[in-house]
Amino acid sequence: xxxxxxxxxxxxxxxxxxxxxxxxxxxxxxxxxxxxxxxxxxxxxxxxxxxxxxxxxxxxxxxxxxxxxxxxxxxxxxxxxxxxxxxxxxxxxxxxxxxxxxxxxxxxxxxxxxxxxxxxxxxxxxxxxxxxxxxxxxxxxxx
Amino acid sequence: xxxxxxxxxxxxxxxxxxxxxxxxxxxxxxxxxxxxxxxxxxxxxxxxxxxxxxxxxxxxxxxxxxxxxxxxxxxxxxxxxxxxxxxxxxxxxxxxxxxxxxxxxxxxxx
Ligand SMILES: Nc1ncnc2c1ncn2[C@@H]1O[C@H](COP(=O)(O)OP(=O)(O)OP(=O)(O)O)[C@@H](O)[C@H]1O
Ligand SMILES: [Mg+2]
Numbered sequence: 001x002x003x004x005x006x007x008x009x010x011x012x013x014x015x016x017x018x019x020x021x022x023x024x025x026x027x028x029x030x031x032x033x034x035x036x037x038x039x040x041x042x043x044x045x046x047x048x049x050x051x052x053x054x055x056x057x058x059x060x061x062x063x064x065x066x067x068x069x070x071x072x073x074x075x076x077x078x079x080x081x082x083x084x085x086x087x088x089x090x091x092x093x094x095x096x097x098x099x100x101x102x103x104x105x106x107x108x109x110x111x112x113x114x115x116x117x118x119x120x121x122x123x124x125x126x127x128x129x130x131x132x133x134x135x136x137x138x139x140x141x142x143x
Numbered sequence: 144x145x146x147x148x149x150x151x152x153x154x155x156x157x158x159x160x161x162x163x164x165x166x167x168x169x170x171x172x173x174x175x176x177x178x179x180x181x182x183x184x185x186x187x188x189x190x191x192x193x194x195x196x197x198x199x200x201x202x203x204x205x206x207x208x209x210x211x212x213x214x215x216x217x218x219x220x221x222x223x224x225x226x227x228x229x230x231x232x233x234x235x236x237x238x239x240x241x242x243x244x245x246x247x248x249x250x251x252x253x
Binding site: 017018019020023024027041044045048049052104105106107108109110111113114117 | 175176177178179181182194196197198199201202204205206207
C-alpha cells in the first residue's frame with residue numbers, strides 16, 4: 001500500500017465565524033483524490049464537528065489527517081480544558097457551549113453524537129486541565 | 144420543483160447564485176442548530192433558517208444542501224453571500240416566517 005497522504009492544520013481558537021476552514025480543505029482534497037462520495041461526506045462532517053469543538057470549547061488546536069486508499073484517519077488534538085464526564089458529553093443534547101457560540105448556531109449537543117454516527121471508529125483521550133485528543137477512522141463502506 | 148420555480152412561486156430574493164437554477168429540490172428542513180442540520184437535513188433539499196453567519200455556507204456544503212433560504216427578513220452579510228456564491232450554494236431571502244415558507248413550498252409542490 002502506498003504511503004499515506006498527510007495534511008496538518010493549525011486551527012485558530014478565536015475566529016468562531018470562520019471556523020471550518022480545515023474541513024473544507026480536507027473535503028476538497030479527498031474529492032480530488034477520487035475518494036468515494038459517501039466517504040468524503042462522512043469524513044468532512046466528522047472533521048467539521050471536531051474542528052468546531054476545538055474552536056468553541058478548547059481555544060483551538062491541531063488537526064491532522066492521513067489519507068490512504070479506502071480510509072481516512074483524522075486526529076484533533078487540543079490543550080483545552082478537557083472533558084470531565086465523557087459519557088455525559090456523548091449524549092445528544094448535552095452542551096456547555098457559550099452564549100457566543102450558541103448565537104452562531106452551535107450548542108445543539110450533537111457534534112460528538114454525529115462523529116460517533118459517521119465515523120467507523122471514534123476514540124477520545126481527555127484529561128482535565130491538559131487537553132483532548134479525538135481520533136477517528138473512516139473506511140470506504142462500499143469496498 | 145426546481146430552484147427556479149421555488150424562487151418565482153414564493154417570490155424570493157436571490158442573495159447569492161448557486162450552481163444550477165434547474166436543480167430539483169428533494170425536500171425541506173427547518174432549523175438553526177447547525178449540528179442538527181448536519182444530521183437531519185435532506186440531501187439535495189431546501190434549508191430554511193434564520194442563521195446568517197459564515198458557518199451556514201460551510202454546513203450547506205457539508206450536508207449537500209444546494210439552497211438556503213433566510214426567513215423573517217434576516218439580512219445576509221456580504222461575506223456569507225460571497226461564500227455561498229463561491230461554494231455554488233443558492234442563498235435566498237424572504238420576509239415571511241419559516242412556517243409560511245415551508246407551507247408555501249409544500250403547497251406549490253403539487
Ligand atoms: N475538544 C473539547 N474540549 C473540551 N470540551 C469538549 C470538547 N469537545 C466537546 N467538549 C464537551 O462536550 C460537549 C458536547 O460536545 P458536542 O460537540 O456533542 O456538542 P456542542 O459542541 O456543545 O454542540 P454542537 O456540536 O451541537 O454545536 C461540549 O458542550 C463540551 O462540554
Ligand atoms: Mg460540537
